[in-house]
Amino acid sequence: MAGPLLDDLLRPLVPQVVGVLTRRFGDFAAAEDAVQEALLDAVAQWPAEGVPGNPRGWLVQVASRRMTERIRNEQARRRREERVTAQAPADRRTAPAADDELAADRDDTLTTLFLCCHPALTPASAIALTLRSVGGLTTAEIARAFLVPEATMAQRISRAKQRIRTSGLPFRPPLPGERAGRLASVLHVLYLVFNEGYAGSAGPDLQRVELAREAIRLTRTVHDLLPDEREVAGLLALMLLTDARRPARTARDGSPVPLAEQDRSLWDGAAVAEGVALITATLVHGAVGPYQLQAAIAALHDEAATAAETDWPQILALYGLLERMSSGNPMVSLNRAVAAAMAHGAETGLGMLGALEADARLAGHHRLHTARAHLLEMAGDRHAAVEEYRVAASRTTSIPERDHLTTRAARLAAMILEDPGDP
Amino acid sequence: MKYMVLMQFNAEAGFPAIGTWPVEDVTAHIAFMRETSEKLVAAGELVDAQGLAAPDQAKIVRAGEGGAPVVTDGPFPETKEFLVGYWIIDCEGPERAVEFAAYVSAAPGPGGRPLNMPIEVRQVMSAGPPEEL
Numbered sequence: 265m266a267g268p269l270l271d272d273l274l275r276p277l278v279p280q281v282v283g284v285l286t287r288r289f290g291d292f293a294a295a296e297d298a299v300q301e302a303l304l305d306a307v308a309q310w311p312a313e314g315v316p317g318n319p320r321g322w323l324v325q326v327a328s329r330r331m332t333e334r335i336r337n338e339q340a341r342r343r344r345e346e347r348v349t350a351q352a353p354a355d356r357r358t359a360p361a362a363d364d365e366l367a368a369d370r371d372d373t374l375t376t377l378f379l380c381c382h383p384a385l386t387p388a389s390a391i392a393l394t395l396r397s398v399g400g401l402t403t404a405e406i407a408r409a410f411l412v413p414e415a416t417m418a419q420r421i422s423r424a425k426q427r428i429r430t431s432g433l434p435f436r437p438p439l440p441g442e443r444a445g446r447l448a449s450v451l452h453v454l455y456l457v458f459n460e461g462y463a464g465s466a467g468p469d470l471q472r473v474e475l476a477r478e479a480i481r482l483t484r485t486v487h488d489l490l491p492d493e494r495e496v497a498g499l500l501a502l503m504l505l506t507d508a509r510r511p512a513r514t515a516r517d518g519s520p521v522p523l524a525e526q527d528r529s530l531w532d533g534a535a536v537a538e539g540v541a542l543i544t545a546t547l548v549h550g551a552v553g554p555y556q557l558q559a560a561i562a563a564l565h566d567e568a569a570t571a572a573e574t575d576w577p578q579i580l581a582l583y584g585l586l587e588r589m590s591s592g593n594p595m596v597s598l599n600r601a602v603a604a605a606m607a608h609g610a611e612t613g614l615g616m617l618g619a620l621e622a623d624a625r626l627a628g629h630h631r632l633h634t635a636r637a638h639l640l641e642m643a644g645d646r647h648a649a650v651e652e653y654r655v656a657a658s659r660t661t662s663i664p665e666r667d668h669l670t671t672r673a674a675r676l677a678a679m680i681l682e683d684p685g686d687p
Numbered sequence: 688m689k690y691m692v693l694m695q696f697n698a699e700a701g702f703p704a705i706g707t708w709p710v711e712d713v714t715a716h717i718a719f720m721r722e723t724s725e726k727l728v729a730a731g732e733l734v735d736a737q738g739l740a741a742p743d744q745a746k747i748v749r750a751g752e753g754g755a756p757v758v759t760d761g762p763f764p765e766t767k768e769f770l771v772g773y774w775i776i777d778c779e780g781p782e783r784a785v786e787f788a789a790y791v792s793a794a795p796g797p798g799g800r801p802l803n804m805p806i807e808v809r810q811v812m813s814a815g816p817p818e819e820l
Contacts, residue, residue: 386779388777388778392731410777411689411734412734412777413733413735416727416731416732416734416777417731419728419729419731420731420732422731423731660812661810661813662812662813663814664814666812
């Protein structure tokens, strides 16, 4: 949008300014549009005229002016149509005292985030709205990140705001009774943004916003605002520990490199250290949640100097806890079976996979076949492993993974031809 | 999730080619298709939509000697079924893609009756590596 420096300055201000305008005019959807327009003004003017002394105040002023113009135009239009303007007076409150301003900004950032991640919205629209209203990205940037046309993304955002309006969702922090559930929704949306950063990206593209980094930035903001929420810390640690492996998880030709084969010297040591410190400090408080457990597992992987030194018994124990907590999420059970194979041998893991096949959510899923292929190869049953790799390749929806699995099947099949004697 | 929704024309589908329909039926069909794309944009789901030129303008290309193109012109007498056009939609999940396919399957045909033509739904693969979390 405007170069990294201006971006760093502008984007954290966006949810704050949206908050101020929403409280002043009582209309989140319109406030959000006005702030986007003010942002474009800032990007056009600041590089030439210099950054104003009070950037936040400048944005509030410009966005308010846009908002007032909008209301005036709207009222004029209504008068022309000779309809009675029953526009309620703006929900204007007295401006907060200067020393309250910081607290209000912090609250506004959180309130905007809670609203954008409201469970009344579909995940796709919550993600888009969050990236715009809290992340301060433009519609064009979000569209590019998700590889859809800008008009489509604009509609998705506009529908999300429409839904907020028609559902009558208020701009206020969640009530105490709903707070835990609403925070879980926020964390889920941030988690999805992070995952999309992996699933959607095909190598470095300077024109595209890095969604995984953006998810980390937003989760860090939430962690700064809510330092005592341990699942927030857990999610931030999980993202840092996973993202740290990014330089090693893709080969030069774009094919994925499995964890066991990654060059660990390429991992981002600073991110690993930060993630490990964060999850260690969080876990001492007890009362763990799913994100903390996943972060603890990621930390055990990241702390192993070689794949062979991985503490699989500990990882297996953590997956056991996670399985009980995630009320039968079959993907967790699948990962636990793989950990059991690493800790106690392939046969143990294959036995656990066998029990999972009855689960309709997992039947035919490529990850079940991928796991079984690996464990069969580990157990020395090469013929069956080749078959499973082929099935897994035909089921995955990721092109690099399909290519990786196909290559793996072909390589193993060639080995069988060279040395047909099954062990 | 992205899906490609493919519209096939099948010579044995039980309705004549669109060029032989009464003009008002043709107009209604075209209007339906235009509105369909508009609805997808309004739903925030449209990635791309294209119609393809008639198969008698198609060419089949093979690499010949030294990689030089060897072109065979259509039409191909054996072709009973051909691709008419497609949509790529970005939607919440497979149920929505199937719902959309059923909607376009019922596009109005001769006499305004729904064509109920076969629509193929294919998931678009991602160019990125598998998710790791």
